[in-house]
Amino acid sequence: MKERTKFLLMxxxxxxxxxxxxTNARVQSAIMESFLMLQEYVQLHVLTCLIPAFxxxxxxxxxxxxxxxxxxxxxxxxxVLSYGVASVSGSILAVCSCTVLPLFAGIWKRGAGLGPxxxxxxxxxxxxxxxxxxxxxxxxxxxxxxxxxxxVSFSVIIGLIMAFIYRHEEKAKHEANEAMFNSLPEEKRxxxxxxxxxxxxxxVLLFATWTKTEFPSGLWNLIFSxxxxxxxxxxxxxxxxxxxxxxKDERKTWVESTWEFAKQIxxxxxxxxxxxxxxxxxPGTNSGIIPSRYIxxxxxxxxxxxxxxxxxxxxxxxxxxxxxxxILQGLLGAGMGKGxxxxxxxxxxxxxxxxxxxxxxxxxxxxxxxxxxxxxxxSTIAGMVYxxxx
Numbered sequence: 001m002k003e004r005t006k007f008l009l010m011x012x013x014x015x016x017x018x019x020x021x022x023t024n025a026r027v028q029s030a031i032m033e034s035f036l037m038l039q040e041y042v043q044l045h046v047l048t049c050l051i052p053a054f055x056x057x058x059x060x061x062x063x064x065x066x067x068x069x070x071x072x073x074x075x076x077x078x079x080v081l082s083y084g085v086a087s088v089s090g091s092i093l094a095v096c097s098c099t100v101l102p103l104f105a106g107i108w109k110r111g112a113g114l115g116p117x118x119x120x121x122x123x124x125x126x127x128x129x130x131x132x133x134x135x136x137x138x139x140x141x142x143x144x145x146x147x148x149x150x151x152v153s154f155s156v157i158i159g160l161i162m163a164f165i166y167r168h169e170e171k172a173k174h175e176a177n178e179a180m181f182n183s184l185p186e187e188k189r190x191x192x193x194x195x196x197x198x199x200x201x202x203x204v205l206l207f208a209t210w211t212k213t214e215f216p217s218g219l220w221n222l223i224f225s226x227x228x229x230x231x232x233x234x235x236x237x238x239x240x241x242x243x244x245x246x247x248k249d250e251r252k253t254w255v256e257s258t259w260e261f262a263k264q265i266x267x268x269x270x271x272x273x274x275x276x277x278x279x280x281x282x283p284g285t286n287s288g289i290i291p292s293r294y295i296x297x298x299x300x301x302x303x304x305x306x307x308x309x310x311x312x313x314x315x316x317x318x319x320x321x322x323x324x325x326x327i328l329q330g331l332l333g334a335g336m337g338k339g340x341x342x343x344x345x346x347x348x349x350x351x352x353x354x355x356x357x358x359x360x361x362x363x364x365x366x367x368x369x370x371x372x373x374x375x376x377x378x379s380t381i382a383g384m385v386y387x388x389x390x
Contacts, residue, residue, distance in 0.1 A: 026289060030278045033287040037277030038270060041318070048208040049099040054265075056201050057102035058258030061110055062250065063194055073112035074174060079160075086119035087155040088127060096319065096349070098269055099209075100124030101358045102261045108362060114170055115163030118371060121359070123155035126350040134325050135345065139332065142390055143342060150346045150382050158374045165370060193245055200238045207231035265358050272354025276318045279353075299331065302339040302387030304380070310340035311379040314348030315356075315372060324348050339387020347379035 021027055073082050104121040112120075127148070136144025163170060210227040223230065242251060281288030299310045319327075328341050351372060360368040 029287045030281070030289040033281045033285065034274045034277035037282045037318075038273050040282060041273045045096070045099070049096065049205070050102070050266075050269075052201065052205040052208060053099045053102045054258050054262050055254075056198070056205065057106035057261045058254050058256075059198065059201065060103070060106035061257045061261075062254045063197070063246075064110060069107060069110040069112055073107060073116040077113065077116070079115075082113070082116040083119050083156050083159060086116045086159065087123050087152055089120050089123050096125050098318070098352065098354055098358075099205075101265055101269075101355065101362075105261060105265070105358075105362045111173075113163060113174070114166055114363075114367070115159040117159075118162045119155040119159030121371075122158055122350050122375065123151065126151040126155065126346070128349070131325065131349070138325050138329055139341070143338065143345070143386075146342050146382070146386050147345050150342065150379075151350075154346060154350075154375070154378055154382075158371065158378065161374060162367070162371060166367065193241075197238075197241050197245065200234055200241060203234040204231055204238060207234060264361060268357040268361060269354045272352065272357045273318060276316065276353045280313070280317045295331075299336045299340040299344075302337045302384060304384065306337055306340045307343045307380045307383035307387070308376070310336075310343040310383060311347040311376045314344035314379070315351040315376055316353050317348060318352040318354060319348050337387055338390055339383040339385075341383075342386045343379045343383030346382055347375050351375055 022031075071077060072085070100121060103124065104117060107120065108114075108117045132144055132148045132151075135147050207223075207227045207230040210224050212221065212224045246254070277288065279288050279290055286293070295309075295313055299306050299313075324345060328336070328344065331344075332338075332341055356368060356372055359371065363371075
C-alpha cells in the first residue's frame with residue numbers, strides 16, 4: 001500500500017471518529033445493524049457458500065490446465081462458445097454476488113479473457129433459474145420474463161463491451177499467454193476425471209445452498225429436506241476422489257491456492273458487508289443510516305431518476321439468493337414503479353458493495369468502475385423501457 005494511501009486512510013479514520021455523532025439513536029442503530037448483518041452473513045453464507053467456492057476456485061487454479069482455459073475462455077477463443085457457456089453458468093451455480101467472486105478470480109488468474117470472465121461474473125448471481133421462476137410467480141410473468149432476457153443479454157453485452165474497451169490490453173495478454181502455450185505441461189489425468197471432480201464440488205455447493213421455497217415442486221422440496229444428506233454424500237465422494245486421484249503435493253498445492261483466495265477476499269467481503277449494513281441495513285429492516293422510506297419515495301413512477309436510483313441502490317445493497325423477491329414485493333406494494341423494479345432486479349443480485357471491493361482487488365479500480373457503471377446504466381435503460389411498455 002502506498003504511503004499516500006495510508007495517510008489518507010488515517011485522515012479518514014480520524015475525521016470519522018471525530019465527527020460521527022455516536023450518541024445519535026439512528027447512528028447507534030445503523031452501527032448495530034452493520035454487525036447484525038455481518039453475523040447473519042457469516043451464519044448463513046460462509047460455511048455453506050463461500051468456503052466451497054474458495055475450494056472450487058483453488059481447484060480451478062491448480063487442476064484446470066491453463067491450456068484449457070485459454071482454449072475456451074481466452075481472448076481469442078470462439079466467442080459463441082465462450083460467451084455462451086459463461087452467460088448460462090448462473091443457471092447451474094445459483095450463487096450470490098459474493099459467492100461467485102472466488103470462482104471469477106480463479107478463471108481470471110488462470111488466463112480467461114476479460115469478456116468471458118466478466119460475462120461469468122455477471123451471470124453467476126443474475127441467471128438463477130429458481131429466482132427467475134419465483135419472480136414470474138410472485139411479481140408477474142412479465143417481470144420474470146424481462147428479468148431472464150435482461151440477465152442473459154446483459155452478461156454477453158457487458159462482457160463484449162469490456163473486451164472491446166480493453167482490447168489492446170487483452171491482445172497483449174493473449175500474446176503473452178500464447179508464447180508459453182506450447183510449453184505448458186500435459187495433463188496428469190484424463191479430462192473425464194477432472195470433470196467429475198469439479199461436478200462433485202459443484203454438487204456440494206448446490207446442495208449446501210439449496211433453499212426452501214413455496215414454489216409447488218415436490219422434487220425441489222424433497223431435495224431441500226434431504227439437502228444435508230446429499231451434501232454429505234457428495235463430500236464423501238469428493239474425499240475419495242481427492243485421496244485416490246491426486247498425490248500429496250497436488251493436495252497441498254490445492255489447499256495453499258484456496259488459502260490465497262480466502263486471504264484476498266474474506267477481509268474485503270467483511271468490510272463491505274459492514275458498510276452495506278450501516279448504510280442500508282439488512283433487507284426488510286429499517287435500521288440503516290438511510291431510512292427505507294426515502295428509497296420507497298424515490299423509486300415511484302418510471303422516470304430516469306427513479307430507474308437510476310433503483311439501479312444504484314440495488315448495486316450497493318447485498319441480496320442473498322432469492323431475498324430480492326420478497327423485498328421487491330414489499331416495495332411494489334409501497335408504490336415502486338415496475339420499471340425501477342426491473343432495474344433493481346438486474347443490478348441488485350449481480351452487484352453489492354462487498355462484491356465491488358473484491359472485484360477491484362482482482363482486476364483493478366478502473367475495470368471495476370467500468371463494469372459497475374455498465375451494469376447500472378444498462379439496468380436503468382432496461383427499467384425505463386420496461387416501464388414504458390408495461
